[in-house]
Amino acid sequence: MAKVVPRPELNFWERIYFIEIFKGLATTLGHARKGLTDPAHFPTVNYPEEKPELPRDYRARHRLMKRADGSPRCVACYMCSTACPARCINIVAETSPDRHIEKRPVKFEIDLLLCVFCGYCVEACPCDAIRMDTKLGVMVHDNRADFVIDKTKLMDWDPKDYPVDDLTSQSAPGGARHADALARLQSGSDH
């Protein structure tokens, strides 16, 4: 059974519309005046001067995690490049000199133009070696070759930007749990 919604009763001044139209215009103009004169209501982000703060779990440009000695945490298992739908990760493995670690990447390249920033590589990584928490969302060049970033560029990040006491900076989006990150921090095994 259909529910009957009664129309609101309009009085005389509402029925002649003119006053209601000017009331609506007053609302619009009020917002326009706020947007022009009140700095708290300026909607525009002045991009090159002020940049919006991205959340830590925004899937931005990748970075490769490092062990305590500065070598990449990656063990060249090809899980990320297998999970990648765009096939943008190119890994070349070699035997690791450490007898407890089987392989290490001699080449680790990501083509940022092919990458669709889905985060599957972060989820696939068994040793939390790749993260996408750099907040680097702006990648612009005038040729395609500059978008292919290699191991050194992926490992070129400042530990100061990822403080160890900040759990949000230590948990990979979609990947490591906070408890894992906390245990790693307390054991001091690596950063």
Place this chain on the structure above:
Amino acid sequence: MTFKPVPSAPAIPEPSLEHAGVFLSSAEALVNWSRRNSLWPFPFGTACCGIEFMGVVSSMYDISRFGAELVRFSPRQADVIIIAGTVTYKQAPVLRRIYDQMCDPKWVIAAGACATSGGFYDCYCTMPGIDEVIPVDIYIAGCPPRPEAFLEGIIQLQKKIDGEKFRDSRAMGAERRATTTVAA
């Protein structure tokens, strides 16, 4: 009565573009200034990056701060074509024709994974990058790119326009047209 030969006057240099340096360089700066600050974009939005471009034009990011807010849907009136979205091989001749219809000087911004490299569409129908059919000036990575990335693309394009010489631009346009061929 003999006439002494008149010593020849020093050779007046031919009026060439190189010797008219001061005037031309200031004219160049003026032309480049006007060109880079009045970019009229043609949005070739075929997919979700086109939706992101709407956000760039709106008041939150406001592309008009760079003089590029006058979005034209006629290629005759546009300076820069922004390819935002997947371009298939069936779409490629359309894109090429629209690019050819634009008047010189003209620039191309390829935004997003699909337009720049094909993204994850590794298939028979999607072009692996629109630079197969038209020359691209600025590539923007992202899926889709953030609005700031679009603005950064505009800024870098403005820097590129600043370095151009307007009296070469016609020749440059012809050269760019000659170096790319249509696949279809």
